[in-house]
Amino acid sequence: MHLSEKMPAQDASESLNHARADPSMPDNRPEINRLCLHTITTRSWDVETAVSRYAQAGLGGITIWREALEGRSPAKIGQLARQAGLQLTSLCRGGFFAALTQAGRQAALDDNRRALEQAAELGAPLLVLVPGAAPGQPLDKSRGQIAEGIAALLPEAQACGVRLGIEPLHPMYAADRSAINTLRQANDLCAALDSSWVGVVVDVYHLWWDAELPAEIARCGKSGWLAAFHLSDWLLETHDLLNDRGLMGEGCIPLREIRLQVEAAGFGGLHEVEIFSERWWAQDPGKFLQAILEAYQRHC
Amino acid sequence: MHLSEKMPAQDASESLNHARADPSMPDNRPEINRLCLHTITTRSWDVETAVSRYAQAGLGGITIWREALEGRSPAKIGQLARQAGLQLTSLCRGGFFAALTQAGRQAALDDNRRALEQAAELGAPLLVLVPGAAPGQPLDKSRGQIAEGIAALLPEAQACGVRLGIEPLHPMYAADRSAINTLRQANDLCAALDSSWVGVVVDVYHLWWDAELPAEIARCGKSGWLAAFHLSDWLLETHDLLNDRGLMGEGCIPLREIRLQVEAAGFGGLHEVEIFSERWWAQDPGKFLQAILEAYQRHC
Numbered sequence: 001m002h003l004s005e006k007m008p009a010q011d012a013s014e015s016l017n018h019a020r021a022d023p024s025m026p027d028n029r030p031e032i033n034r035l036c037l038h039t040i041t042t043r044s045w046d047v048e049t050a051v052s053r054y055a056q057a058g059l060g061g062i063t064i065w066r067e068a069l070e071g072r073s074p075a076k077i078g079q080l081a082r083q084a085g086l087q088l089t090s091l092c093r094g095g096f097f098a099a100l101t102q103a104g105r106q107a108a109l110d111d112n113r114r115a116l117e118q119a120a121e122l123g124a125p126l127l128v129l130v131p132g133a134a135p136g137q138p139l140d141k142s143r144g145q146i147a148e149g150i151a152a153l154l155p156e157a158q159a160c161g162v163r164l165g166i167e168p169l170h171p172m173y174a175a176d177r178s179a180i181n182t183l184r185q186a187n188d189l190c191a192a193l194d195s196s197w198v199g200v201v202v203d204v205y206h207l208w209w210d211a212e213l214p215a216e217i218a219r220c221g222k223s224g225w226l227a228a229f230h231l232s233d234w235l236l237e238t239h240d241l242l243n244d245r246g247l248m249g250e251g252c253i254p255l256r257e258i259r260l261q262v263e264a265a266g267f268g269g270l271h272e273v274e275i276f277s278e279r280w281w282a283q284d285p286g287k288f289l290q291a292i293l294e295a296y297q298r299h300c
Numbered sequence: 301m302h303l304s305e306k307m308p309a310q311d312a313s314e315s316l317n318h319a320r321a322d323p324s325m326p327d328n329r330p331e332i333n334r335l336c337l338h339t340i341t342t343r344s345w346d347v348e349t350a351v352s353r354y355a356q357a358g359l360g361g362i363t364i365w366r367e368a369l370e371g372r373s374p375a376k377i378g379q380l381a382r383q384a385g386l387q388l389t390s391l392c393r394g395g396f397f398a399a400l401t402q403a404g405r406q407a408a409l410d411d412n413r414r415a416l417e418q419a420a421e422l423g424a425p426l427l428v429l430v431p432g433a434a435p436g437q438p439l440d441k442s443r444g445q446i447a448e449g450i451a452a453l454l455p456e457a458q459a460c461g462v463r464l465g466i467e468p469l470h471p472m473y474a475a476d477r478s479a480i481n482t483l484r485q486a487n488d489l490c491a492a493l494d495s496s497w498v499g500v501v502v503d504v505y506h507l508w509w510d511a512e513l514p515a516e517i518a519r520c521g522k523s524g525w526l527a528a529f530h531l532s533d534w535l536l537e538t539h540d541l542l543n544d545r546g547l548m549g550e551g552c553i554p555l556r557e558i559r560l561q562v563e564a565a566g567f568g569g570l571h572e573v574e575i576f577s578e579r580w581w582a583q584d585p586g587k588f589l590q591a592i593l594e595a596y597q598r599h600c
Contacts, residue, residue, distance in 0.1 A: 135536055135552050136552075138554060138557075139509065139511070140511070170471065170472070171470065171471045171472070171510070172471070172538070172541075174508075174509035175534055175536050175551070175552045176536055176552075181509055181510075182511075185511055209439065209471040209474035209481055210471070210481075211439070211481075211482075211485055234474075236435055236475050236476055238472070238541055241472075241538055241541070251475070252435050252436075252475045252476075257438075
């Protein structure tokens with residue numbers, strides 16, 4: 001047996017060495033103006049406060065969650081953000097295409113069309129899609145509905161000038177949130193849809209564990225699908241499947257390594273911090289923002 | 301765009317149709333003597349009680365956890381189980397090969413050697429391996445250590461007549477329990493190790509979400525690696541990452557479908573129920589056993 005010749009894991013390890021990051025290298029540290037925050041991360045701030053505080057901190061952009069737009073004109077919020085010097089990175093989130101009934105799938109399409117219009121009014125070039133999964137039907141059926149749903153939206157996406165970003169979610173969300181759980185699946189879906197109006201959202205929290213991640217990041221970038229990059233961390237002691245993400249550096253994800261892989265694959269966009277955390281949400285959001293700035297430069 | 305021609309998910313769906321189970325078909329129901337329980341599932345019973353109650357219920361086998369052997373002679377427990385008419389399916393569990401230090405890796409090997417001896421004394425043909433992952437080192441490094449650890453144990457496995465069963469764990473355990481998270485990875489590892497003393501443990505809880513599962517089950521069986529098959533269910537509302545598994549039928553895993561795939565791939569062994577559940581553990585184990593018998597025939 002010749003392990004060194006035959007082990008795929010070891011081959012991957014060797015090919016990664018050039019990209020393995022040394023966090024003490026100041027050259028590798030990103031500038032604050034490459035950082036973008038999701039409004040959900042500082043969810044106790046209304047969107048106007050978020051815009052003002054993010055801009056004050058020197059961030060490069062903002063990703064707006066639809067909840068934050070309630071009762072507001074997306075066009076005005078978009079203008080406010082641009083005037084503050086923030087790039088509108090994405091609107092979060094559409095998707096959830098899988099449903100047991102035709103009526104359910106139609107309702108999802110209608111909602112995604114509204115989201116595309118909102119994104120266009122906002123001036124956001126990307127609508128992030130959580131693919132969806134319907135308990136009570138096989139995952140492969142949900143996968144087919146996701147593909148059909150995205151295909152159905154392509155004309156509107158093009159008309160709005162808003163790209164659709166497929167976000168593969170961690171396998172622990174396969175039951176009811178996403179039947180797309182690896183970057184390979186998302187890439188395959190992009191290949192099948194074959195449209196410049198579809199791309200992929202690479203979120204380290206969902207994908208860090210995958211042995212195929214480096215190869216699929218390279219494929220994603222090379223194919224022109226790499227539309228967004230999301231940061232947070234995986235806590236060793238995760239107490240809740242939804243709202244217990246870590247701040248960068250609190251967990252075990254090789255953040256800088258993945259960030260360098262994404263950039264080596266041609267990604268030149270902002271780095272978006274998306275943290276769902278009851279623990280951090282219980283803190284003052286100003287302090288949380290300060291902790292994010294420090295963690296971003298230290299660990300990403 | 302020709303979705304129907306190009307979608308991998310839809311192709312998989314079609315190829316699965318022949319194996320999709322109709323739970324109302326009595327022909328598909330397994331016999332109780334195909335059922336095996338893990339002692340951890342009824343953990344408040346000591347191993348002698350477990351042997352007696354499992355045999356009384358007509359089960360085909362028992363998988364013994366090492367904790368249950370404490371202070372006992374494995375040989376005597378093995379004899380007791382065989383006399384009661386139970387097959388000794390496996391010993392759980394060895395593995396945990398990844399460690400930051402050489403001393404840690406050596407300690408793991410020593411412990412696995414003791415486990416192999418225990419399995420041999422017990423008369424169990426398989427030692428289940430939880431591969432391991434060491435927080436603080438890259439996953440690919442842990443993967444290399446897992447491969448090296450298993451390779452180092454092969455002579456003892458052969459000498460003991462006990463096979464090593466690699467169990468890929470759900471990606472949510474990648475941080476500290478297993479850097480092997482898909483059946484494809486476990487199959488690749490078997491291919492690299494190239495020994496009849498290594499096989500794979502297919503556990504539906506860990507693998508059900510994977511779009512490649514049907515193809516990798518077929519590959520696993522065809523290659524002669526399919527060593528064990530574990531059952532439980534994934535709850536839609538999972539409250540705890542470790543001890544909140546469902547009884548079969550309580551969750552969303554297509555259990556019968558996967559069982560039929562495993563058997564179509566040539567697996568003829570027992571079906572092992574391994575449920576970690578604080579909720580069920582709080583019940584009377586006799587009632588839990590009864591619920592398992594009913595759920596097994598209804599859903600598996």
